[in-house]
Amino acid sequence: MADEENFTETNFQSEQAFQEEPEAFEKNEVLASPTLVEVDDELITEFRELIQLHSVSVLTNLLLDLYPADIAHLINRLNNDEAGYLFNLLDADAGSQVITMIDETHRTSLYELLGRNRLSSLINKLDSDDATDLVSEMPALIAEQVLEGLDKPSQSEVQELLQYDPSTAGGIMAKEFLAVQANDTVHRAIQAVRKAAKTVKDIFLLFVVDESGKIVGEVQIKDLLLHTPNRRIRNIMNRDVITANVFLDQEEVARLFKKYDLVVLPVVRLDGTLVGKITVDDVVDVMEEEASEDMYRMVGSDASEIEKKSPFDVAKMRIPWLLASMGLSLCSGIIISFFNETLTRVILLASFMPVISAISGNTGLQAAVIITRGLALGYISPSQWRKAWWKEMRTVGLMAIVCAIVLGFVASLWSKHLSFGVVVGSSMFLSMSTAGTMGTLMPLLSKRLGFDPAITAGPFETTFQDVIGISIFLGLSTYLLSWISS
Amino acid sequence: MADEENFTETNFQSEQAFQEEPEAFEKNEVLASPTLVEVDDELITEFRELIQLHSVSVLTNLLLDLYPADIAHLINRLNNDEAGYLFNLLDADAGSQVITMIDETHRTSLYELLGRNRLSSLINKLDSDDATDLVSEMPALIAEQVLEGLDKPSQSEVQELLQYDPSTAGGIMAKEFLAVQANDTVHRAIQAVRKAAKTVKDIFLLFVVDESGKIVGEVQIKDLLLHTPNRRIRNIMNRDVITANVFLDQEEVARLFKKYDLVVLPVVRLDGTLVGKITVDDVVDVMEEEASEDMYRMVGSDASEIEKKSPFDVAKMRIPWLLASMGLSLCSGIIISFFNETLTRVILLASFMPVISAISGNTGLQAAVIITRGLALGYISPSQWRKAWWKEMRTVGLMAIVCAIVLGFVASLWSKHLSFGVVVGSSMFLSMSTAGTMGTLMPLLSKRLGFDPAITAGPFETTFQDVIGISIFLGLSTYLLSWISS
Structure with a gap:
């Protein structure tokens, strides 16, 4: 019996809930149906002209036809003044969604442009995770004022979330759960x-x-x-x-x-x-971020911050890497200078140096990327590395044999000396094998030591292989050529 | 009035629905609560021993404690016989989930091992998208028999889905919608x-x-x-x-x-x-696949298929790339041979060749990766490439100035001739600028022409920069040194 009573209550509850509906329905009408629009040069020019003409009503109607993500895409293509003007035409709902999606440069200028109250009311509408992301990137003074302007519950949620490291579960979670x-x-x-x-x-x-x-x-x-x-x-x-x-x-x-x-x-x-x-959806962003970070690190750059910084900042960030790489490749230079005598005697050796270093660099990089990506996706765990290492080594061995034969053949033809071909071919084989070994072991080792393996799968890897490849090539040549000529 | 009638009906409906519940509840009991277990060497050894002892009841109980994803992870670490034995202990529900998650090698051996009826009944339990993925990778004969064994609705769903290209929306969609x-x-x-x-x-x-x-x-x-x-x-x-x-x-x-x-x-x-x-969840897989594909292409390899193939297959796939790369770097060799006279006269130039080629290779690769990743994530559209290109060019310009000064200084000290430093420094600046220009333009161009830009951001890029860098370096040296000495 008690059950049935409960039952009925649920239904009436449902009737009551219904009373809120007309409002929701009306809103639906007002928002109309956005359409998927290609934000192309034409559309941007159209918006630019309308902004110059201050055609508020036309712009407002056009904006109603766009999804927030597309409005954000559009704003990213405008200058700061145009962006601010357009943003001010958005209602609170659209505005709060758009502000999370535009790029950081435009957002920073909006923080300056919008009043603290407007900012607080936009942020009040956001889920706590997005609200926290915005507050944490605001200049300290603005952040403080905006936080004060938030509703009490949002305020304490954001304050709680701000305490977590942004790259942990606590830092990306939201408080809106049921x-x-x-x-x-x-x-x-x-x-x-x-x-x-x-x-x-x-x-x-x-x-x-x-x-x-x-x-x-x-x-x-x-x-x-x-x-x-x-x-x-x-x-x-x-x-x-x-x-x-x-x-x-x-x-x-x-x-x-x-x-x-x-x-x-x-x-x-x-x-x-x-x-x-x-x-x-938050995790999708994390995954892309991590994949980008790995790719950028592989070329000695850093994370996607790059999109947001000035060329000066980017150059400042990359130059230390380039200089380190330069230092490492100067070691190749020093090694070459040790073999000046051999080189002057058989100047054709100089022509084969770029091949040896390019191919062993590539081989090392391939091996390193395969292992790094495998570690990132979890195919390869540091504890079962032997299998992955052995597989890569057999692959490299096969490739080294083929490349050594081809290059040895080319070298024999070019120099018209079989012995020269043997020297070049053996060097190719040895330096590729070393490159493959180092390329697989370095990411595994850095994972063990707690570094990001992506760092080892980059320019250092190739430059390092250069040094080794050239040492093997010139050392072996000097030895074998003196042995042949004696 | 009519409304209220409707209302009541819904409620009774709800009572009736309830009759199915005991079954659901029972199932919950049987499955118990899996726990998140680290699939480590210890666990694997334990399972291996139990499989050898044929301890069916212990194994069955242990499996109940694992999530399907962890069971799949475990099976991937076993040999084919052990894997088949363990798989046979799974009930239809767990089995159908596990089979979609194990790696292709183990799955292929299961196709041979399991009867057609068992396979059909496992696939009947899957959503149509997963069912289609499995059927499409089976050997033709097995696929046909398995398809015949499916329930009529599943059969027609799978047959419909098999007609779409697997890399399109039709190829990854499921028919289970409401x-x-x-x-x-x-x-x-x-x-x-x-x-x-x-x-x-x-x-x-x-x-x-x-x-x-x-x-x-x-x-x-x-x-x-x-x-x-x-x-x-x-x-x-x-x-x-x-x-x-x-x-x-x-x-x-x-x-x-x-x-x-x-x-x-x-x-x-x-x-x-x-x-x-x-x-x-299907899209998450697609995203990782695409990111991996880009990374592998950058090093002249191909897609994640690599994980599944034998070293021989992998080598066969990578060798053409290496040989192409070899051909390209032999061009550097030919160019060097043109400058044999200069080189023999100033053999120290040979020591600076690796630096010039490493740094311009890195610079080109950085630029190419930034643009390629930007295109992939949609930051950069081919229509608004000028902005991205100009920003990267300014960055490269700044870096080239710094690197040219540092390297010029080193070269002057080493050779004890200021003029030698000027030659090396100017070559560094010129070859870095060229590398940056090519590195940004090549991915944009290949996107325009409909190729995957990732291909241009790899070993070809660096080897190509080698050829250009060495030409600039030796050409400029010969010209400037003859000018200085005259």
């Missing part, structure tokens, strides 16, 4: 969803906690439709919840999402208390 | 969810179609809880649906997910008819 007690009924959970639906945009999962706030399960929203309202959540929840603790590195978080095909991941303190959630 | 008519009521939509919940694992969104099957909107499951059962879906749906057509390239699909923070994307035919869905 949790119910294991002893709650389905009916109560539905009420909780209805209440939260006003403030939380996407709800796919409910987390389930015990009395002390520790996570014990999760329930998909669809499951609430499958059970009677008086059923206890503990009886319908999924108990196999994968969680991340607040200190977990974001790269590990991304790996959890990938491995277990997650959409939402609850974040817990060390004692298991639920404190936040990470959604898959 | 669609309701715009004129349906919330009540009917809830019934549809209940019915689908048996077969579709994760339901977060309902798609809304018109009479002809064209997509017109979408509804979050939680929205069904917010409205009265008799309300029409058309009044509560979100009309701003982003769709992909079946022929869209998977890289573009990934970009849509990233740009619009999507979780599920409906796939439509050219006329707008809804034919499938793509979920974010």
